[in-house]
Amino acid sequence: MARRTAALGLVVASLALVASSCGGADNNLILGATTSIQDTGLLDEIVRAFEGVTDYHVKPSVGGSGEVLAKARRGELDVIMTHSPAEEDKFIADGEGLDKRPVMQNFFLIAGPEGDPAGVRGAGNMSEAFKRIAGAEETFVTRGDQSGTHIRELSIWAEAGITPQGQSWYRESSTGQGQNLIVASDKDAYTLVDSSTFTVFEKKVGLRALLTDGAKPNVYSVIRVASDRHQNVNAAGAIAFAEFITSPAGQCVIADFGTQVYGKSLFQPVARCPSANVGG
């Protein structure tokens, strides 16, 4: 009996210890973020900086833009950072989100093998490059997960007038941005990737940046989840985060990120950071 009581006591004590490590409910802010923000390491930096100036505890929920928006529609997130403009606009038009503000950007690029068998390097634009890959039937690896990158990729295929689904050279990886690059590298394939993730993985994969889409930057925006739709949403926390990330302090976290390791900012903040020298 005594032993049983002691075991129960241990369980209760350990649960209490575990529970005590969590803050109160009002202090918790659930941030939906995309895999490129996590895979570059920026997410940890943003969370650290924001928690340093507020009392909120940030709980990141990471997935492709599609997954993040779907969770936000259920009211499971307070504020989101995504890069899927058309889906974001629909999210807001449906009354699920509000106050969309651009935060930072990078560029999409086509990564592929050094030898470039499809001749992507010489293509005039993205859809022309996709036509060449399809024409040469060279392997193309797609995220296939409704992420912002996947949505952009599908729009380029549509522009090129090609239906890649079901083709033998069109492979689906269903992984995050970083893993997708590794899969593509392993298969000596072409893929679409954002420039920030590519910079982080450049030395680890055998792929080259062949064509950058300079015409249409990849814009990451912050959106607050509509608190009138979902009563449990932490509206005050969401406002605090949106204000922070678009403020000079937040923009400087983004501008500084990567300068030490890569010699340049990985993401370009939309507003200038007054103190930093923002590189490429």
Place this chain on the structure above:
Amino acid sequence: MDLIWDGVTEALRLIFSGDSYVYEVTFTSLLVSGSATLIALVLGLSIASFLAFRAPPGRTLALSAFNAGMALPPVAVGLLVSIMLWRSGPLGQLHLLYSRTAIVIAQAVIATPVVAALSTAALQGLNPNLRLQVLALGASRWQAALLLFREARISLLAAAMAGFGAAISEVGATIMVGGNIKGSTRTLTSAIVLEVGQGDFETAIALSFILLTVILVLITLFTVLQQRRPPA
């Protein structure tokens, strides 16, 4: 192969340089998986005692369920626990999602069937007359249970080790319900997944070696305990 060697060197460096990040995620792993194992032991042993000693009707059916539960897919457990803990879910008001407690719950759900199934088998393996004899000699139900636990101690500790192993090596459900938050819900396993996602394979391998070392040390302790002669 170079990568693995570099990873081992890096693991040793991290351990002996007292890297705070590594110690923190190791502590989190031990705390949540230790708690989950304790819960699984209490629940699992209770279930096993009930099934083995009371022989309730439908025991075979219940046992089949727990035996199948040993193969419970962690990702399905993670999804179900997530939905229960979502704000819109039945336990949403507890605000447990993305906390260490959420990971403890998910890992306990995964480890309990393992402990229950293996412990039931251990207790059923005892001579059925033993319990009757002990009770006839005037032992209370609790005393009888403790004596039988001691008798089946080797198999029960094996069940505890299997439960702990299932908990500490788990990652799918851990990330889903815990969120992989630095300084809070980042465990050794979820840190490894993150490092792989970030392409830092050397650190990922180093963390893997640290995880293996932690498991080896703890399981060795368990095994020494298991192989000790029973107290007279």
